[in-house]
Amino acid sequence: MKGQTGQCQCGRVTYQLNADAIMLYVCHCMGCQKQSSSAFAMSLRMNRDFDSTLKFWETLTDSGKPKVCAFCGHCGNRIFHGEGHYSATINIKPGTLNDTSWLNPKAHIWTSRAQSWVALNQDLPSCEDQPEDMARFMMNR
Ligand SMILES: [Zn+2]
Ligand SMILES: [Zn+2]
Structure with missing residues (x-):
């Protein structure tokens, strides 16, 4: 993916x-x-290495933690968000990738809020809300 x-x-x-x-x-x-203005969103977690002219706004996650969101100042498209302006990792919104064919999610979280029609892949680990430990969802495990 690099x-x-x-x-x-x-x-x-x-x-x-x-x-x-990650x-x-x-x-x-x-x-x-x-x-996403849709049923769910994907997050592609990366180490932060970002130098851009993005705009930012701040909100709270469903679990009440601060979230800093980066978006295009012209079209408003979310590019990534993270826990703070200087967080070590960020979650890229991978729908913005030019090639999404290789994306293969490893987990579902907040399934308690999933829309009723969404069919979850039972082979993947899932969590009803925010997992305490996201490390078990890391790639290459
Ligand atoms: Zn979410
Ligand atoms: Zn734009």
Whole structure:
């Protein structure tokens, strides 16, 4: 996945993954449903290495933790969010990648908020809300 490129909907913000991702999971929380304006969102966790002209706004996660959200100032497309402005890791919104064919989520979280029609892959680990320990969802395990 290293070297993969992505961009916002309008194309003014572009990025490249400079390392392999730490994990990829699907989140069904209300924040992700609002953010994606859909049923769920994916998060591709990466170490932070970001230098850009993104805009930021702050909110709280469903579990009440602060979340700093980075988006294109023109089209409003969310590119990533993280726990703080200087958090060590960020969650890239992988729908903004130019090639999404390789994405293969390893877990579902906040399944208690999943829309009733969503069929979860029973082979994947899942959590009804925010897992205490996300490490078990890491890639290459
Ligand atoms: Zn844009
Ligand atoms: Zn979520």
